[in-house]
Amino acid sequence: MNVRQTILDREGHSFPGATYTEVVLAPAYDNQKYVLLDPMIAIHKAHLIMLVEQSLLTREQAAHIMRAIQALDLTQIQETPYDGNFEDLFFLVESQIMQQTGEIGGSLHLARSRNDMGVAMYRLTLREKLLTTLRSICTFLQTLLDTADNHVDTVMLGYTHTQQAQPMTFAHYLTAVFDSVSRDFKRFQAAYVTCNCSPLGAAALTTSGFPISRSRVAELLGFNGLVENSYDAIGGADYLGEAATTLQLSFLGLGRFVQDLLLWSTQEFSAIRVADPYVQISSIMPQKRNPVSLEHIRSLSSSGVGTSTTVLHMLHNTPFGDIVDTEDDLQPHLWHSLKLSEQIHRLLGVVVGTLEVNKEVLLERARRSFATITELADTLVREKNIPFRSAHSIASAVVKKALSRQLDASQVTSDLVDEVAQTVVGHSLNISSELVARAMDPVHFVEIRTLPGGPAPSEMQRALAERRKSLQNALTWLDTQTEHLRTSSKNLNEITREWSQY
CATH class of the missing domain: 1.10.40.30 (Fumarase/aspartase (C-terminal domain))
Incomplete structure (x- = not known):
């Protein structure tokens, strides 16, 4: 039996093979058309503007191409299934542009490659998802502060090695959680700064012989700088690893916090009571109030650790260069982890913000x-x-x-x-x-525990005031980054509209 011929007869004799399409190309295309299409279009616009400003295309040529970009039916593209006529989303979009512009549309790809474009699309996508997660973290931090404010005098036992240790307050405990999550914020912030650098202009890996302006494209797209070395621009993947590692630590920290809340909500502890919207009942035991919202947060956090670990494992022992391991197969795991992080912080915030705390039981337990x-x-x-x-x-x-x-x-x-x-x-x-x-x-x-970091009400009031300032600084930074991206996008779209009417 001719095994090769049998397989080719079943799979097809030209690209793409049926199983390759099923396992790799179609799933990647589905992710690309929903997540990466808008970043791709933004990159097209910015690159085209730069080519004209650098006198590599005429304004008339660029206007023709820009009108074709503007005329793209993005909804129709997103509804198009993968059929193998084009290798990927890039070639589909390029084909539609050239159908309207003719040969000159191919000049849009002057001095660039799918290599630097791909990394740029991933970075543009990741930075938006990081900002969304950072916003959710800030909301959660605000809830922790507001809740702590109400429990500066709520005396409770602190535990070491799961055994009663020393009295503290619920505010003191929540402030410790706040500080831990604040460090998560700083790590996500650092991941954003690393991510928000432009690889564009690196082309395949060595830049280009054409006098393009890498910095102008970066400016138009709202990047805060360049990944300067062109090989690093297309080969470096630590921006992915930094985000994944940050996610891991954040999920682990939230899981530890939730573990305490679940223990304290038991009838034996009777320290806290989860509000009705976040508990479920038993199908057979009428007395049950199951705080399953917290259980879901714990399990989803564990899931997030696993998904972000997958990102790191997919990077492990890969060559330092352009390689598919860092691309279509990996990126959805990171996107999923960030979405999960954003959702968990929101859910945990509403659960914590609506907790009932049994102050009398906690105080009496501490007294005894x-x-x-x-x-x-x-x-x-x-x-x-x-x-x-x-x-x-x-x-x-x-x-x-x-x-x-x-x-x-x-x-x-x-x-x-x-x-x-x-x-x-x-x-x-x-x-x-x-x-x-x-x-x-x-x-x-x-x-009398008034030393810095202690649980005394006077010290807690000072500490909470300081943390309100730090949270405001975080929000100001977040607003600044969000506004910078909004302004850059608005500017890019204004130039696009102007050129489309040329």
Whole structure:
């Protein structure tokens, strides 16, 4: 049997083969026509304007081509299935332009390649998706601040190694989350800065012998600079890796936060209650209020880690140059991850912003807990001038003695402290009942933690005010970038309309 002939008879004897079309070309085309078509058209316009300004085409020639670009039916293109008549979206669009302009339409491709065009389209697409995600992060950060504002005095237990550690406040916890997410913002911001550089003019990989202006095209498209080295422009993929790594860290951080919220919403903890719009019921157990919105956020965050990891794996051990591994097969994974990130931040924001916090239960739990015992040791150091390690030993023994007598922290007395001190240091300390009660009070514990970063209400008010300023700075930067792109797009479209009427 002639296997080769059998396969060719089934697949076809010319490009594209049936299975190649099914697995690669058609899916890539579908992504291109919906996601990359607008960036492609913008690149056509900017490149054409530059060619005229550099006297490489006449204004009359360019006007003819520009009218053809403007006449493209983008909706019709998006509705066109892949049929193999053209290798990809670029050649389809070029063909439609040349159908209206004749041979001169081919001059639009002067001094450029699909290599630099492709990377530029990916960068234009990625920067928009990064800005959308950054906007969603800012909204989430604002919700964290607003919620924290309402809980500066909400005393709760902090945990280390999943065990009761020391009293803090819900505001203190949320501010820690805010700071973590703020670092995510800065990483996304850095990824945007890296992304928003133009590869155009690199052509295939060595630029061109024609006197084009790379900087003018970058300006028209709203890029903030160039990927200067032309080989790096078409071969570098770290802008993708930077975004993927940032996504990974962000998803991981959100997942850890959600894990706490899920634990605290259990009946055993009874610390928080997820609002009705974000819970679901059981089909058989009438009492259930399942906070599945948080479960979905956790699982989707894990999914996002996997999808962004796929981006990095697809880059791994690829040649440093123009290669399909960084293109049509990879890009949708990054786009999906960014969309997921934007959605998760929005959903988590509305869940957090509508939480009911059981302040009374949290405070009572803190009062009964021995999480304040560090302050008893500190009080002995301050009031009785004994070394901390001795004070620590006394405090530790107080906990053991109290537990053996089934006492909670609120029931610790000065007599119990003296009884333990006799055993540990050989004499009573004669500490007053008022000092012991104050040392064991979680509200007092929090109030005196006024050092920078501490949970004291006074310190939290300062910290929240600083973070409002930092968030405003982030929003100002975001607005500036958004406005820059809007202005660039408006300018490009105004020149396009003017030239189309020439």
